[in-house]
Amino acid sequence: MIHTENLTKKFGDHVAVDRLNLDIAEGEVFGFLGPNGAGKTTTIRMLTCLIAPTSGSVRVLDYEVGRDDQQIRRNVGILTETPGMYDRLTARRNLTIFAKLYEVEHVDYQVDKYLKLLGLWERRDDPVGEFSKGMRQKLAIGRALLHEPKVLFLDEPTSALDPEAARLVHDFIGELKGKGRTIFLCTHNLDEADRLCDRVAVFKTHLRVLDTPGKLRRQVYGRQVAFHLGGPAKEYLPAVQPFSYVKEATAADNKLVLSLDDPETHNPDIIRALVAAGADIQFVGELRYSLEDVYLQLMKEDTTKA
């Protein structure tokens, strides 16, 4: 669906995007994460033909950026970082304008459909200038979907939204995912990416890592199992250290944390060894790091390298 090869964008001497290689499959929700100024919006703008790459190539829906721009614009939807509505015009009028520009066949039907779907039907004849941020954002999402694009680019869809409005947007993205649309989600909200995305890329001028959220956790932290014991965990370190598959063992208070490649296979042996050493095992569980932990760890590594 989306394929980039050595995609690069320079503004004068400043490199905004450096040799980005991506392959995004049909129906995938792809999270594009990175700090402010990382080049995320620049990447979206290149993928949607708003700005031209300096070098490299991009194919969206088998159309080539730079050659088939009009075809790409017809077939993708974009939610820009700021909704950018015509404040003096009504919600319905705003959507109607874009439906016509996107050459939608049944303009009124599509406009009404999205006004209803996004819960804006009651306010359809009110000027958008009177809308809350959340309503404007929902309207902007509707605008991006009017022409039923196969690929949807969402740039910070929940930034500046209150939790309730953000939840609505998340649910809506979830629904779109269920309908098989390819979604390129550019976000700061790591919880959002964790919940919605099939794969995520961490990006800061160049691609830092790319994988499923689960695999990224494993890449950065490995798999870690915590054993909560009845006494000080430190005493039981000698019982588990002889196992060659225990890559790392740490003890803090009553908690013994072991890094293991394959906990399902090795946990029974470890439990037996701990019991044999006299430990009271209260419970065992795999440590789950959030995507935020992974992201912050990667950014920390970047800063250390720099």
Place this chain on the structure above:
Amino acid sequence: MDKMITIIRKEWAEVFKNKLIFSTVLFLPLILAIMPLGMLFAFGSIDGMSAEMNDPEIMALAGEMCAGLNAMDCSYVYTLNMFVLMFMILPVAIPVTIAAYSIVGEKTTRSLEPLLATPITTAELLGAKIIAAAVPAVIGTWIAFGLFLIGVKIMATPAVFGEFFKVHWLLAIFFVSPLLAILSTCIAVIVSSRVTDPRVAEQLSAVVILPVIMLVIGQSVGLILIDRRIMLWLGLAVLALDALLLWLAIRLFQRETILTRWK
């Protein structure tokens, strides 16, 4: 063409909700139509004004403008000819206001990015914006000129009306004025693409009024006598300038620069 119509209708729906622009489009033509008629009325009804109008110096200035007329009638024709030139300022002034707000307005509301993401070409977008700005100005000019003409017909003598109402003024209003409107809009679009304040865009674009004012001055001091030939040449020159500026406006409207540098 459908996309252009959509943009034009959007522009009108949005722009005319702006009270400043709406009053400019409505009142400027009305003032220009009423003011000369008021003066014409005053000349004929206020004691002493008639004597002022009966001035051989004006007759000398007017030259061929009123051959065969007495000094009084010649003064009327001279004054009316000055006012018709003022009507050519309307299609220059009004579109500048509309276009400046239309382009810079897209910047300030950040609505240009979603617009540029649609399959609309730069030529369609700018063409629609230019038409949306020029048409109200042209219609306003025509209506004001029509009112002015009706007033003159009612208030002036047949000799004055016959000497004043010449083909070159029809050319000025119906041929040159629309072209001037396009010219000023193109300049406003070019300037607006490079500034962030609509007032700056408006003021910079207003320089296009200067050549029209020069025409007014040139004719008032007797340097030139506007006739059919001058008006035709003027129209052709403005037409050529329009084509050049339209091409330039499209070339200078760099989507990338606008999106990445507008803050």
